[in-house]
């Protein structure tokens with residue numbers, strides 16, 4: 001099965017432009033490049049990943065790659081606040097492992113409870129942290145950490161990385177940021193790890 005079969009970069013870029021004009025929270029005028037998607041997802045051990053959550057899937061470039069790599073019994077919860085993007089994901093990807101939720105990631109705890117999920121192995125995030133209020137940012141980091149398994153990874157790609165390392169380090173061990181200059185716009189990638197359970 002290849003979820004990537006329905007991916008068309010030109011029509012997807014037009015979709016980003018259209019959605020961005022109406023909704024500034026879309027925060028990008030083009031999808032993340034395939035090279036960047038692969039670079040971010042390199043940190044995932046797909047043999048072990050049973051539940052993956054995606055914050056802000058947009059047109060689904062990460063979603064498709066994740067589904068292509070995930071095991072048949074794994075699940076992917078994609079939380080997208082922009083209704084046109086969420087509807088288009090529902091329509092264009094036909095995969096029983098995918099749950100598309102049209103909602104804000106600020107409600108991640110409730111969303112997972114609604115779907116009977118208690119813990120998550122990996123969270124991949126493209127939501128624009130710099131657009132959130134200070135309180136929302138801090139609460140989101142707390143909630144994200146609380147739903148991850150011990151040793152789980154929070155993988156974040158971001159256009160504006162100001163203050164993000166400090167924010168992530170309130171709940172995670174944060175690796176050195178990697179720059180992705182050839183993405184449009186250029187991105188910064190962070191790998192944040194929740195502490196492992198004590199022995």
Ligand SMILES: C[S@@+](CC[C@H](N)C(=O)[O-])C[C@H]1O[C@@H](n2cnc3c(N)ncnc32)[C@H](O)[C@@H]1O
Pocket residue numbers: 025026027028030031032055056057058059060061062079080081082085103104105106126127128
């Ligand atoms: C920079 S785009 C990334 C899109 C896509 N993942 C990609 O890599 O091309 C950010 C996405 O996050 C979504 N978003 C913004 N704020 C959100 C929120 N609070 N909850 C869920 N999604 C949100 C936007 O609608 C948009 O689809």
